[in-house]
Amino acid sequence: MRPRTAVPALLTAALLTAAATGCGTEEPPAAGTDKPAARASSTPAAPSTTPPSKGGAEVPEALRFTGTTVDGKEFDAATLAGKPVVLWFWAPWCPKCRAQAAETASVAADFAGKAHVLGVAGLDGNDAMREFVAGTGTGGFPHLSDGKGEIWRRFEVTEQSRYVILDGDGKQVYEGVLPAGKGLADKLTGLTG
Numbered sequence: 001m002r003p004r005t006a007v008p009a010l011l012t013a014a015l016l017t018a019a020a021t022g023c024g025t026e027e028p029p030a031a032g033t034d035k036p037a038a039r040a041s042s043t044p045a046a047p048s049t050t051p052p053s054k055g056g057a058e059v060p061e062a063l064r065f066t067g068t069t070v071d072g073k074e075f076d077a078a079t080l081a082g083k084p085v086v087l088w089f090w091a092p093w094c095p096k097c098r099a100q101a102a103e104t105a106s107v108a109a110d111f112a113g114k115a116h117v118l119g120v121a122g123l124d125g126n127d128a129m130r131e132f133v134a135g136t137g138t139g140g141f142p143h144l145s146d147g148k149g150e151i152w153r154r155f156e157v158t159e160q161s162r163y164v165i166l167d168g169d170g171k172q173v174y175e176g177v178l179p180a181g182k183g184l185a186d187k188l189t190g191l192t193g
Contacts, residue, residue: 060170092132101136103181119143
């Protein structure tokens with residue numbers, strides 16, 4: 001291989017390796033936010049044409065998507081409209097995600113009826129996702145199997161171990177990492193009163 005072509009090939013290989021092994025690696029946050037400074041632009045998944053939710057609340061654009069749970073059931077995010085929503089993006093093999101599981105499950109139980117928690121699993125197969133839910137005790141709230149990354153792209157999530165929090169109107173009010181899930185309850189308390 002000629003020297004001029006070896007450097008780009010090595011750089012590409014290094015970037016692919018880093019992307020495949022980076023459990024929870026982060027880009028530096030933008031000043032004053034928890035959101036990384038720069039992200040590759042991605043096209044969001046096409047929204048579903050969802051009417052108002054069964055509870056009568058207007059369905060915000062952020063909740064106009066559908067998916068399949070890790071148990072194989074169809075799920076319509078419109079059912080979450082009208083209350084704050086925590087989207088927890090995780091991968092079954094991620095130790096940081098596993099460390100967040102207990103606190104996330106506790107918050108889901110403590111805020112039942114006041115807010116929703118939805119797990120969005122990716123970066124692995126559905127069998128591993130189901131085993132993660134069973135092994136971490138997080139079966140008290142739904143988890144979507146997003147193996148194709150459609151919901152991850154919709155919310156511009158590029159790595160596992162991230163939370164996206166929406167207020168009752170569907171406006172994103174937080175996106176970032178909460179080590180071991182600490183601080184999640186405080187963020188929801190501020191939204192639910």
